[in-house]
Amino acid sequence: MNSLKQEILTEVMQRSGSGAALSDEIWSYAELGYQEHRTVAAQIAWLEAEGFRIERNVAGISTAFWAEAGEGGPLIGILGEFDALANLSQVDGALTEQADQDGQPGHGCGHHLLGTGSMLAAAAVHAVLKRHGIPGRVRYYGCPAEEGGSGKVFMARDGAFDDLDVCFSWHANSVFAMHASDTLAIKTAVFHFRGRASHAAVSPHLGRSALDAVELMNVGVNYMREHMLPEARVHYAMLDGGGHAANVVQANAVVGYTIRAPEMSDAEELFDRIVRVAQGAAMMSETHVEVSVKSGLSNVLTNSTLEKVMFRNITQVVGPVQHSNEEISVASQYQETISETDVIHACKVFAKGEDIRTPLHQGIVPFDGTPTRVPVSTDAGDVSWIVPLARCFGPCYAVGTPFHSWQMVAQGKLSYAHKGMFAAAKAIATTVIDVIETPDLIVEARTELDRKRRGRPWVCPLPADLQPQMAEL
């Protein structure tokens, strides 16, 4: 094994104690998007102690920052997240659903591990480059509000990723695998119809119903479904039905739409059609409609050049994660609380159909450079349009643990959650070493990105005047 990579593994494990403590601390803060102040303070303190230079308030967001170390050479980004989910407070290590603090947030997507694992990778790379005087810079990104706040898109709109050569990230999961998934682009918008109020019995002819307009719009969009891309998804939610009284013609009604499609250009096209349906509904009902775009995420462009290098490191340098009998027995108790369907789903979606129905994944999911399609959306998508991005999954939870579940929160501080985080940190950091030692990889990864963009630049899916906020939908 390359001796620098051997040193990387050692550097990560030298920080395993402080890394585990930091992720546990962030788990207990469990802060929602754009409110991650204590989390960010803890991460910055840890990174400053490692010798990183801190850039605060990135894109004018008080919980967005980056931390950079090293001199000269290529500039490698490592993305971190740290926001929690609403109403998922859960007692650590409990085997039943049991809120620690009623109604409070909890780390149901493992972002306390995500951010910390990425920091461990950045710190290990910095330590090794510094020891050997190797030129190269590593920049950890503290990205707020992944869950419904499009944090990275606001950072991207501000140019935060423009000077990177390549970028890496990971996500906690129940498998050790590459996270090479084409996701869906998404756009959300709110349609506010305004009509004229009137007594529905005394003067119905004077009223113009905004609620009728919403119903006509929904019918129109439902007729569109036969004529959209099969991969596209259109969801809607009634945000304001106008009121509870049936004897009043509703003067106001609001409906929210979420549109998903393979690429942002497809989502934009569908969005334009939906706007026309809304205008048609307004015309039919003699109301007015106002459309406000609330959020948008681009699809992920996977980068097999970097992914193959990362996978080689996972198989040849990092290796599968091993667990003690005790850890396996704890995980099997969690697995008993999870339905068989969830476990089979995890095998299908994340393990390419391989039967890994063990309590903990102690293997590595094969990867040949071919991406899978997962019908979800993430704000890492926008980063992947700007700079070549590769991601992996770290095996942190009992196999089949559903995302955003109490089981995921409950396992977040267990030793096997930490082990999965260390494995992911090693996978990222060893791959950064490859990129620094073989700069041709940057050229190759960029060429692949250019090919996948087919001459199209990244277009920010957010309106220029939209301020960072949690989505209403």
Ligand SMILES: [Zn+2]
């Ligand atoms: Zn997540």
